[in-house]
Amino acid sequence: MKIATIIVRILMGALLLFASIAYFLKLFPEPEITGNLKIFNEGLAASGYLMNFVKGIELLCGLAFISGKFVRLANLVLLPVSVNIILVHLFLDPANIGAGAFLFLGNIFMIYRNWSSYKELLKA
Template structure:
């Protein structure tokens, strides 16, 4: 059951972020996107270079999730992006709020499943291991 839940959540997040990232490049380059983005959402992105960076991260993380490689890294990178998406759709543009909630649910599910990969981040006093450098 956990394997199926992991697969479904990972695929949903991967497909959404890969599609949204590619779609974002069409908006940046002035081509009509596949999915229309609201004017309220686009007013936030006054600096195109920030949008290029974010959409690049979305494409990379979408590919990582779909290929099942470096999933915890992709989840860590996507966490602030998903938080911003949720807040944007709560406060400015509720048209895609359902999609934002689906993203949060899938991301949270994967965070719980991959929680052992993140536990070291929550250590109060992490152990620092300095490797011995052999003298020649």
């Protein structure tokens, strides 16, 4: 189980680093989006939603996962981001849910593996 944890942690870190670095360095052209996802993205842009902040969080969490430092903190910080990613894809773009599903399930797995660290947070 320890090896599986390391593999999931490294893969999640690589995915997050790739996505954030590609976003900041504009390595790929923006994919053409249509339908409700386009409306959703336009709404986020109009609201002033800070995509740079989200990608910065992804970059920091990716570095944490790759380095193995602050992994428990990165799990908690990444949880709302991964939930948002999977819900957007689930409702607006189900064909491209793969990476989001891996990130969400990997995040849940990592929290499960470190559950003893989170027990104190949930005490009343």
